[in-house]
Amino acid sequence: MAIDSITKFGSASRWGPLWGARPEDWALSEDQQLPTYEAALERVGLDRGQRVLDIGCGVGSFLRLVSKRGADPVGLDASEELVALARRRLPEADIRLGEMERLPFGDDEFDLVTGFNAFFFATDIVAALREAGRVARPGAPVVIQVWGSHERCSLEAVKVIARPYFPPRPADAPPDPDLSQPGALESLATEAGLRPVEAFTSSWAFSFPDSDALGRAMLAPAGLALAVGPEREEAVKAAIVDGLASYRLDDGSYRLENEYRYLIARS
Template sequence: MNSQTNPRTAGINGRPWGARARDWADIQEGGCRPVYLAVFERVGLRAGMRCLDAGCGAGMASQIAAERGALVSGLDAADNLLAIARERVPAGDLRVGDLEGLPFADHSFDLVTGFNSFQFAGNPGLALAEARRVTRPGGHVAIVTWGSPEGMEAASLLAALRPLLPPPPPG
């Protein structure tokens, strides 16, 4: 953990996200499956790729990646959600932690995903820098948030990033 990490982020965010972990996993998370599949298709996820699911929650995206043969690591703030993720991905390297201080070596992953997670980081800019740090050159960082641009929690984060990003692909 570096000196710019807010060590309380996982503790603060983990409690509310983990409060109804089983309800999220059993009732809500299935609605996210098409998004997970679309991202994995877009980046060409295949067997042997190293994937970090940053903010993995109950682990449905991690499970899908593992079923496709990816080597999966995950990080989340909520112990209760990680317990479910560990049931779904027993071979995964799943850890409690903060997005602002990823406990992985530089260039460790072919793909880093953030499904509805980076906007909750205590320092989103640092969290994004960490995602970039652990992604190998030529790898992918895929961040997804839910909702219309006007109403989503990550709107300010995306507005700040817009000048730094290439144009989106067609489609």
């Protein structure tokens, strides 16, 4: 794909400013995702000294796991604020601001490339996956994680409320695929020049102690609070809490079970 095409469809300018709106609140959710990272590492392995790139690294929760296991963590995100927070949390890591459709790395640099709930923010997901394969060493795994079946995701109600507030896809961008469908990831990975190896699903739950923590956490992803604006924030927050009322436990906390779909491909 030509560079001008990648620039045209690049996702960083579309999503970066939104994701940086409330980085500390986003960390309330990202830090709970450890089980999803471990599910991937159980299958691909991780050796000391290996160089790992996490695309859409957020506040660096996965990179902390990489560092603890003795590997070399490298991250990329579109949000200046998320990158700044990740750097404070992991001063030893190489964390860069950049565009997933045009990665600022050379060919064949990484022993493992991951994208946890990240690649679907690309305006052209095939371009983003092609870039992931380009920077991976020959035969290295590329881990792609997305939402699972709609009916198995408690957060589906939040997506319905949030979707109208987010920036629309460019009119001439590729269609937005339903990545929860069997075979969807395999098709995109193959088109991007990757070799699908293993697909699997896993489930785990977000937990929040009360409705206030739930509301703050749900307004943070993709900068929803910024997208709705201060005049509508409380109304949207109330709608989200109401929409998730069935997941409220007797002690007032919330448990939100979600399914995730993974594809391990190789460059």
